[in-house]
Amino acid sequence: MKELTEDHVVESLFRDREDSVDRVLRSRFGEAFERFSMRLKDRLRLQERLQKNTGEDEQMCIDIGRKMNLLDSQTFETVEIATRWTDFGKTGPADATLEQQSLIARMYAIEKTFPKPPHLMSLRDFLELSADPDITRRIPEHLETLWDMGLIECNVRQFINLHAQWTMDIIRDEPAIPYEAKVSAALHHILEGNNPDGLVDLSTEELMIPSLNRPIGMQEILTILLDKYQARRRFPIPGTERLRTHAEQIEWLRIYMEKYVALKQYPSWLREKLHACINVLEGAGPFSEFFAADREAENVEAALAAK
Numbered sequence: 136m137k138e139l140t141e142d143h144v145v146e147s148l149f150r151d152r153e154d155s156v157d158r159v160l161r162s163r164f165g166e167a168f169e170r171f172s173m174r175l176k177d178r179l180r181l182q183e184r185l186q187k188n189t190g191e192d193e194q195m196c197i198d199i200g201r202k203m204n205l206l207d208s209q210t211f212e213t214v215e216i217a218t219r220w221t222d223f224g225k226t227g228p229a230d231a232t233l234e235q236q237s238l239i240a241r242m243y244a245i246e247k248t249f250p251k252p253p254h255l256m257s258l259r260d261f262l263e264l265s266a267d268p269d270i271t272r273r274i275p276e277h278l279e280t281l282w283d284m285g286l287i288e289c290n291v292r293q294f295i296n297l298h299a300q301w302t303m304d305i306i307r308d309e310p311a312i313p314y315e316a317k318v319s320a321a322l323h324h325i326l327e328g329n330n331p332d333g334l335v336d337l338s339t340e341e342l343m344i345p346s347l348n349r350p351i352g353m354q355e356i357l358t359i360l361l362d363k364y365q366a367r368r369r370f371p372i373p374g375t376e377r378l379r380t381h382a383e384q385i386e387w388l389r390i391y392m393e394k395y396v397a398l399k400q401y402p403s404w405l406r407e408k409l410h411a412c413i414n415v416l417e418g419a420g421p422f423s424e425f426f427a428a429d430r431e432a433e434n435v436e437a438a439l440a441a442k
């Protein structure tokens with residue numbers, strides 16, 4: 136019988152871990168996973184290992200979207216696929232080395248409750264916030280990597296904004312991802328003005344996407360709103376430890392949307408479409424199966440009704 140060395144054990148543990156990551160990814164992407172490039176699959180594995188929440192967050196967006204029962208199946212299919220890719224750029228630029236991808240993925244995994252506005256924070260400040268010892272023990276080395284990547288001058292706001300363009304750069308040439316879904320994914324921060332590849336013509340009221348020969352549509356709007364709704368529900372109301380209920384989150388979403396429509400001077404038709412979509416999202420909730428805050432609010436209501 137072959138002697139089992141320590142190296143063999145480590146190697147087999149590593150292989151088991153890889154297999155289990157691939158099982159998760161296959162169940163998420165179905166048969167499309169086999170058609171992704173090796174480069175893309177490796178990055179998906181890296182993201183799954185280092186940003187565990189991302190896959191779960193994406194799934195929750197999709198489940199909430201299904202509950203909205205709003206769109207024809209073709210449109211929602213685009214939103215579903217797009218949602219799988221929105222934050223894929225959080226693994227770094229398309230040409231990043233494995234070491235660089237790993238650093239950027241760990242940085243985006245830092246929980247973002249900032250002690251000061253992100254545009255006033257340096258990347259060193261950001262690294263210091265990490266709870267990951269692999270980050271905090273090697274800050275000078277990581278700053279050097281960020282220097283090599285040409286990112287060192289970025290403040291935290293600029294750094295966070297980069298991921299939408301990186302998403303498009305990574306998936307642009309993947310034939311197994313439909314182009315409409317790539318566009319919706321890349322545009323998930325268009326409300327804040329992030330316009331990867333200049334996909335949207337912002338010079339006219341129509342907000343045309345020339346490569347699709349149509350204006351911004353429901354696919355993009357729903358991808359944006361589901362992403363924001365879900366992401367923000369993981370963060371407490373500032374100054375408290377309490378998470379928002381569905382009603383409070385809808386209120387937050389309306390205020391956020393108004394702020395950016397005014398700030399970026401978006402046309403009134405976009406504002407109306409956003410409002411209409413938020414109204415449907417409001418009607419589809421609360422989502423007590425996903426959020427404890429909704430369950431608690433429902434229990435309080437039930438207790439009051441029973442009095």
Ligand SMILES: [Fe+2]
Binds near residue numbers: 221298324
């Ligand atoms: Fe994002």
